[in-house]
Amino acid sequence: MDVLVVDHPLAKSRLTAMRDARTDNGQFRAALHELTTMLVYEAARSFATEQFPVQTPVAVAEGTRLANPPLLVPVLRAGLGMADSALALLPESSMGFVGLARDEETYEPRAYMESLPGDLKGIPVLVLDPMLATGGSLLHCVRLLVDRGATDITVLCVLAAPAGIERLADSGLPIRLVTAAIDEKLNERMYIVPGLGDAGDRQFGGMPRF
Numbered sequence: 625m626d627v628l629v630v631d632h633p634l635a636k637s638r639l640t641a642m643r644d645a646r647t648d649n650g651q652f653r654a655a656l657h658e659l660t661t662m663l664v665y666e667a668a669r670s671f672a673t674e675q676f677p678v679q680t681p682v683a684v685a686e687g688t689r690l691a692n693p694p695l696l697v698p699v700l701r702a703g704l705g706m707a708d709s710a711l712a713l714l715p716e717s718s719m720g721f722v723g724l725a726r727d728e729e730t731y732e733p734r735a736y737m738e739s740l741p742g743d744l745k746g747i748p749v750l751v752l753d754p755m756l757a758t759g760g761s762l763l764h765c766v767r768l769l770v771d772r773g774a775t776d777i778t779v780l781c782v783l784a785a786p787a788g789i790e791r792l793a794d795s796g797l798p799i800r801l802v803t804a805a806i807d808e809k810l811n812e813r814m815y816i817v818p819g820l821g822d823a824g825d826r827q828f829g830g831m832p833r834f
């Protein structure tokens with residue numbers, strides 16, 4: 625599996641704000657928005673483009689546009705905080721939604737929402753979820769996409785744990801991972817260490833469980 629770590633100084637400073645336990649929900653959401661812009665920008669470097677003539681006020685120039693804008697798929701809840709900034713950079717994109725909540729005892733994802741196009745053949749997909757921990761949630765989401773014919777899937781994360789990366793890689797599914805950092809490990813409650821806590825709760829509120 626191809627893994628890109630976006631370790632730009634500005635990305636690192638937004639990630640630091642997200643890690644800081646003193647950062648409040650509003651500041652956390654703002655840092656996630658900005659970091660997502662940087663992650664999408666880097667992920668899009670390899671997107672296919674096509675050329676077309678564009679009339680400037682002076683002459684005709686060669687214009688560039690994405691040949692095949694990706695379907696954006698935020699994984700609810702936490703991925704919702706990445707949706708707006710991704711769509712701002714990719715205004716031609718459509719958006720699907722997957723809702724998953726990790727069971728607190730088995731750590732397996734429980735699916736509660738699925739709103740995706742039926743046929744994804746030939747459509748690149750950009751999955752948005754800040755956290756790749758055990759990998760169960762993203763694997764579930766990617767399987768939904770592959771079942772619909774997707775063969776070109778980029779997963780955009782803020783933090784990834786080695787165990788989650790290994791699980792996605794071992795699946796053999798057509799995944800590329802773009803993340804701002806790879807952290808050390810998971811704790812006994814399957815939270816990323818040092819991590820940033822629960823990315824859903826830190827945006828939208830809830831009880832700390834780590």
Ligand SMILES: O=P(O)(O)OC[C@H]1O[C@H](OP(=O)(O)OP(=O)(O)O)[C@H](O)[C@@H]1O
Nearest residue numbers: 701702725726755757758759760761824
């Ligand atoms: O790799 P995993 O072990 O599956 O864990 C990662 C998942 O956990 C978080 O969601 P969570 O289940 O907390 O739901 P939330 O977004 O509603 O908080 C996160 O946004 C991922 O989807």
Ligand SMILES: O=c1cc[nH]c(=O)[nH]1
Nearest residue numbers: 757815816821822823
């Ligand atoms: O560290 C973690 C692990 C799973 N989900 C989160 O939001 N954070």
Ligand SMILES: [Mg+2]
Nearest residue numbers: 822823824825
């Ligand atoms: Mg959560």
